[in-house]
Amino acid sequence: MILTVTLNTALDITYRVRELCPYASHRVTSVTERPGGKGLNVARVLAALGHEVTVTGFTGGPAGRAVQDQLTATPGVLDALVPVSGSTRRTIAVVEETATSLTPDTTQLNEPGPQITPAEWSAFQGVYEGLLPSVSVVALCGSLPPGVPVGAYAHLIRTARAAGVPVLLDTSGEPLRRGVAARPDVVKPNAAELTELTGSHEPSQATRDVRRRGARAVVASLGPDGLLAVTPEGRWRAIPPTRVRGNPTGAGDSAAAGLLSGFVDQLPWPERLARATALSAATVSTPVAGEFDRPTYEKLLSRVRVTTEATAA
Amino acid sequence: MILTVTLNTALDITYRVRELCPYASHRVTSVTERPGGKGLNVARVLAALGHEVTVTGFTGGPAGRAVQDQLTATPGVLDALVPVSGSTRRTIAVVEETATSLTPDTTQLNEPGPQITPAEWSAFQGVYEGLLPSVSVVALCGSLPPGVPVGAYAHLIRTARAAGVPVLLDTSGEPLRRGVAARPDVVKPNAAELTELTGSHEPSQATRDVRRRGARAVVASLGPDGLLAVTPEGRWRAIPPTRVRGNPTGAGDSAAAGLLSGFVDQLPWPERLARATALSAATVSTPVAGEFDRPTYEKLLSRVRVTTEATAA
Numbered sequence: 001m002i003l004t005v006t007l008n009t010a011l012d013i014t015y016r017v018r019e020l021c022p023y024a025s026h027r028v029t030s031v032t033e034r035p036g037g038k039g040l041n042v043a044r045v046l047a048a049l050g051h052e053v054t055v056t057g058f059t060g061g062p063a064g065r066a067v068q069d070q071l072t073a074t075p076g077v078l079d080a081l082v083p084v085s086g087s088t089r090r091t092i093a094v095v096e097e098t099a100t101s102l103t104p105d106t107t108q109l110n111e112p113g114p115q116i117t118p119a120e121w122s123a124f125q126g127v128y129e130g131l132l133p134s135v136s137v138v139a140l141c142g143s144l145p146p147g148v149p150v151g152a153y154a155h156l157i158r159t160a161r162a163a164g165v166p167v168l169l170d171t172s173g174e175p176l177r178r179g180v181a182a183r184p185d186v187v188k189p190n191a192a193e194l195t196e197l198t199g200s201h202e203p204s205q206a207t208r209d210v211r212r213r214g215a216r217a218v219v220a221s222l223g224p225d226g227l228l229a230v231t232p233e234g235r236w237r238a239i240p241p242t243r244v245r246g247n248p249t250g251a252g253d254s255a256a257a258g259l260l261s262g263f264v265d266q267l268p269w270p271e272r273l274a275r276a277t278a279l280s281a282a283t284v285s286t287p288v289a290g291e292f293d294r295p296t297y298e299k300l301l302s303r304v305r306v307t308t309e310a311t312a313a
Numbered sequence: 314m315i316l317t318v319t320l321n322t323a324l325d326i327t328y329r330v331r332e333l334c335p336y337a338s339h340r341v342t343s344v345t346e347r348p349g350g351k352g353l354n355v356a357r358v359l360a361a362l363g364h365e366v367t368v369t370g371f372t373g374g375p376a377g378r379a380v381q382d383q384l385t386a387t388p389g390v391l392d393a394l395v396p397v398s399g400s401t402r403r404t405i406a407v408v409e410e411t412a413t414s415l416t417p418d419t420t421q422l423n424e425p426g427p428q429i430t431p432a433e434w435s436a437f438q439g440v441y442e443g444l445l446p447s448v449s450v451v452a453l454c455g456s457l458p459p460g461v462p463v464g465a466y467a468h469l470i471r472t473a474r475a476a477g478v479p480v481l482l483d484t485s486g487e488p489l490r491r492g493v494a495a496r497p498d499v500v501k502p503n504a505a506e507l508t509e510l511t512g513s514h515e516p517s518q519a520t521r522d523v524r525r526r527g528a529r530a531v532v533a534s535l536g537p538d539g540l541l542a543v544t545p546e547g548r549w550r551a552i553p554p555t556r557v558r559g560n561p562t563g564a565g566d567s568a569a570a571g572l573l574s575g576f577v578d579q580l581p582w583p584e585r586l587a588r589a590t591a592l593s594a595a596t597v598s599t600p601v602a603g604e605f606d607r608p609t610y611e612k613l614l615s616r617v618r619v620t621t622e623a624t625a626a
Contacts, residue, residue, distance in 0.1 A: 015422055015424075017422065020335050020420075021420075022333050022335065022420050023418070023419065023420055024420065024421070025420075025421040025423065026420070026421060026422050026423065027423055027425065028422055028423060028424045028425065029425070031424055031425075061379075062375035062376065062378055062379045063375065065375055065378075066374075066375045092405065092422075094422065105336070106336065107333075107334075107335050107336055107337065107338075107339075108337070108338040108339060109328055109330065109339050109341055109405075109407065110338065110339065110340055110341060111328075111341045111344055112340065112341065112342070112344075
């Protein structure tokens with residue numbers, strides 16, 4: 001069993017409109033809703049790969065119920081979300097029907113998320129500790145909702161380590177900085193998160209710095225430049241065979257799912273990285289985070305190029 | 314007991330953002346949610362005036378549950394909404410924090426509403442017929458959701474007339490045209506609806522035309538020009554003593570509530586019109602449809618000027 005933690009779950013809503021004009025009234029022509037938040041995207045990809053996944057984090061209000069209704073209908077996903085009095089945030093993507101692949105088309109409106117009380121944060125920690133004995137790996141994903149202490153991930157990493165459960169951390173900013181210091185097994189920053197954390201724009205140097213700060217392994221997702229992994233077992237670069245065009249939303253979440261999947265299948269690092277890279281590229285070719293195009297994934301998997309990176313002096 | 318019908322109920326959501334920029338990502342700084350749809354606004358105003366009101370129409374999905382949760386918490390309002398498999402529509406008003414009263418500030422995104430099946434429309438008619446014997450007046454308000462026949466209001470008017478219950482109709486377009494032909498007791502168009510229905514931009518002529526088409530009385534809400542009433546008992550103009558600045562959303566719904574309230578209190582037409590005009594103006598001075606500023610209402614009530622209009626040749 002894999003456990004993914006999404007403290008700031010979301011209901012991701014997509015509105016199609018003809019054209020977005022500020023200060024005008026718009027008729028929305030189509031509405032789609034999906035569970036959102038990085039850990040839920042990771043869980044849906046893992047479930048589609050055939051893994052059993054438990055999801056935890058917070059849920060509240062009508063948006064939380066909508067998220068849970070859809071999760072319950074997803075085979076392989078077990079709902080262990082903790083109810084809170086506030087409401088799960090909604091994110092609204094307003095997409096123009098006239099958009100082409102050459103024009104920007106999406107305007108995003110993101111609610112802040114529910115205010116978590118100290119009692120709710122404490123209840124979550126009890127649920128989390130109760131789940132750890134039955135899981136083989138845990139992924140801590142995404143931003144923190146208001147009220148959760150900034151050191152939350154550091155605390156959850158130490159709890160998992162004490163229970164002997166490996167941890168993957170995928171977040172940003174101060175929660176990432178503090179989390180890295182708590183010695184997670186893997187962190188998966190993107191280029192911007194890597195630079196924010198280390199001050200360096202040079203991925204090779206920045207990934208080494210993140211290991212020095214406490215992470216056992218670092219897998220940086222560098223968009224079209226693929227993945228750069230720096231681990232105790234070696235350093236690798238994994239690059240998709242062709243550049244895939246499309247929507248990069250969720251590509252990093254699919255990469256995290258590939259790493260987790262490869263870990264529980266006990267693959268060596270190069271094969272884990274190939275799986276993560278192919279899943280990530282197969283997600284770019286779909287319009288929705290948390291989903292991937294299976295034929296693209298299967299076609300790319302054997303063609304991802306994984307090369308050993310020279311160790312810097 | 315007053316009955317209001319809102320076939321296309323809504324959850325009205327207001328987002329505050331710093332500034333709305335197409336194709337950018339926005340952090341929403343505050344979220345408010347209220348029951349919406351014209352008949353629910355009318356009901357909330359009636360309840361605040363001390364009347365007992367039953368609301369019916371359709372409700373579905375998480376947005377429907379949120380609407381019902383708030384209605385249940387409103388003293389004086391009884392929920393007789395009919396559940397449907399689709400989801401109650403959301404409307405999103407994106408308001409800029411930097412807006413002043415001199416600049417436009419609101420961008421509106423309106424979902425289309427649930428698809429109503431023939432079985433659901435039939436179930437609603439059963440509920441409606443069951444409610445009629447216990448009500449003194451019924452208000453039919455707002456647009457029709459997809460799937461409801463365009464002659465729906467005409468049918469509901471004939472059913473109410475057969476049960477001896479007076480009807481107020483407040484809608485637009487073809488549902489208004491067909492509804493008027495079914496001989497409602499009062500229709501309450503605004504200036505744009507009046508013109509769309511009759512082709513005339515001249516309210517005095519247009520209101521006479523609406524009576525010829527079947528309405529027993531017509532009360533046109535003309536914004537700052539107040540109300541123009543054409544009834545079998547006479548013709549009146551009601552004008553607020555001062556021009557109230559603010560948000561006109563919901564002003565027409567409050568006017569309808571004032572007419573219904575005056576009717577059940579058996580007031581003569583001039584006093585009904587004064588109540589409707591004062592409520593309407595007291596709604597413009599609040600930011601939210603379905604609410605009014607009570608001190609403003611009480612201050613204006615005795616100062617509304619109601620004058621007899623000359624009958625045209």
